[in-house]
Amino acid sequence: MNTQPPMVEVKNLWVRYGKYEAVKGISFSIPKGEVFGFIGPNGAGKSSTIKVLATLQRDFECDSVKINGISVNKAPHLIREMIGYMPDFFGVYEDLTAREYLHFFAAAYRINKSRRKVIVDDVLQLTDLTEKIDAPVDSLSRGMKQRLALARVLLHDPDLLLLDEPASGLDPRARIEVRELLVALKEMGKTIIISSHILHELSQLCTSIGIIEAGQFVTQGSLDHIYKRLELSRIIHVQIVGELNGVCQKIESMNGVKSVNVQADRLAIQLLEDQLAVEDLHTQIAATGAKIRMFQAEAMDMETVFMKLTEGKTA
Ligand SMILES: Nc1ncnc2c1ncn2[C@@H]1O[C@H](COP(=O)(O)OP(=O)(O)OP(=O)(O)O)[C@@H](O)[C@H]1O
Structure with a gap:
């Protein structure tokens, strides 16, 4: 019998902002190694849910939210070591080069100084940014910035990646590059949650998806199942x-x-x-x-x- 806990287990999650209910009692479970596509229009509650998993949304109610069997409420510090969270905005890093940016985050992840160079070189190679190591972050194209943001969340080799709209605003070529990178990460055995408002964007990548609207799941399951169900x-x-x-x-x-x-x-x-x-x-x-x-x-x-x-x- 498989006694391993799922990578993500969410039971009856509610997120409220004042009186406004952004997430209304959703439940889902993601086994290890799966790529779960979280799809919904703007304002559906995707970012709020992802932030709960990233331990950044403290105000929520649930029966349980666990990552690898550990409660997000009870041990956020342990959760942070297991996850790589990429928000839907990049932030401003004036004057920092890609190398400085990654070294800064490697220090924040408390990666030993002697190991940082090797790890930074590795993640730059994986994201195909080696040539940009000394380029100022602000000079990179949007697609490169997204890949750099992915390089950042890989520094501490997390098991679970939480990617909020990683392909938004990218041109078709950059979208394909990000998708190829995600396929490589999937092959490395990472569990990935990825949000988008475009179903097709996730179709070649995800093993299962959940479609959310106004804080509730409209449907969830394998892509095949959803295509059949919707007769798409x-x-x-x-x-x-x-x-x-x-x-x-x-x-x-x-x-x-x-x-x-x-x-x-x-x-x-x-x-x-x-x-x-x-x-x-x-x-x-x-x-x-x-x-x-x-x-x-x-x-x-x-x-x-x-x-x-x-x-x-x-x-
Ligand atoms: N800090 C906040 N205070 C008040 N309302 C908020 C806050 N954050 C989000 N909301 C509201 O909660 C709802 C869900 O937002 P959320 O960002 O989770 O949706 P989303 O599906 O990620 O949408 P998007 O694709 O636009 O990011 C929206 O109506 C949003 O305006």
């Missing part, structure tokens, strides 16, 4: 060079393709992602011999999810 499909826009003869029928007959619409200069393919992944659709189209000029998946945002929910399909 996504539109993929594809341009093919030359004649479309026969290509449309071939795509239409693929498992997971719900429909194919021929538009002015492109095909709009409705895809059931729980049956066929976006990247596999690309591979299968290429395998028909068609030359793909453009292949673009529409982002799955909260709006789409809530539209689906209000259509009553999940009732």
Whole structure:
């Protein structure tokens, strides 16, 4: 029998600001090594919940909130050694270089002076920032700053990463870089909680997700489960060079393709992602011999999810 406690266990958590109820009795459990996507629109209660886990939100009520079996209330100092918390803002670090920034936090984490250089070099390498070690933090691009913020929370090698909107405000390329870094951390066995208001952003990364709205879970479980429950499909826009003869029928007959619409200069393919992944659709189209000029998946945002929910399909 597995007697290991889950990495995160939250039972009946309430967060109030004065009379306002930001989090209304949510419960969830995350086993070790999972990547849990916390999805919801602005103001849904994601940051408040993450702050409770990060021991930064002291005013809350619950039946229990535990990390690795240890109560957040009773032993916040032990919790802080186990977690790496990345808030949804970076802060201002005028004049500090990346090296000084990381050494400052390594000292704050009470990492022995003799080990700091090796550890700082390691986290810079992992986040692909070695070349920026002497660059002023304020001169870094937003994507680099996010990677530096991730490097910072990795300094003390925590088991649990709490990442509040790590990809917000990034351009598509920087988003991909952050995602690749998170995949590497997942492979290293870290347990990760990551919040976002874009469902698709988390779909290739998360093992399970919880969708929160107005302080309560709308649904939670594996992504497959949620796609099925919401009957979610996504539109993929594809341009093919030359004649479309026969290509449309071939795509239409693929498992997971719900429909194919021929538009002015492109095909709009409705895809059931729980049956066929976006990247596999690309591979299968290429395998028909068609030359793909453009292949673009529409982002799955909260709006789409809530539209689906209000259509009553999940009732
Ligand atoms: N310190 C505070 N005092 C008063 N109200 C607050 C405070 N912090 C958050 N709130 C309110 O609580 C609600 C939940 O906020 P929270 O930041 O947890 O949501 P969120 O899902 O993280 O949203 P966002 O994506 O905008 O950060 C919001 O209505 C917010 O205005």
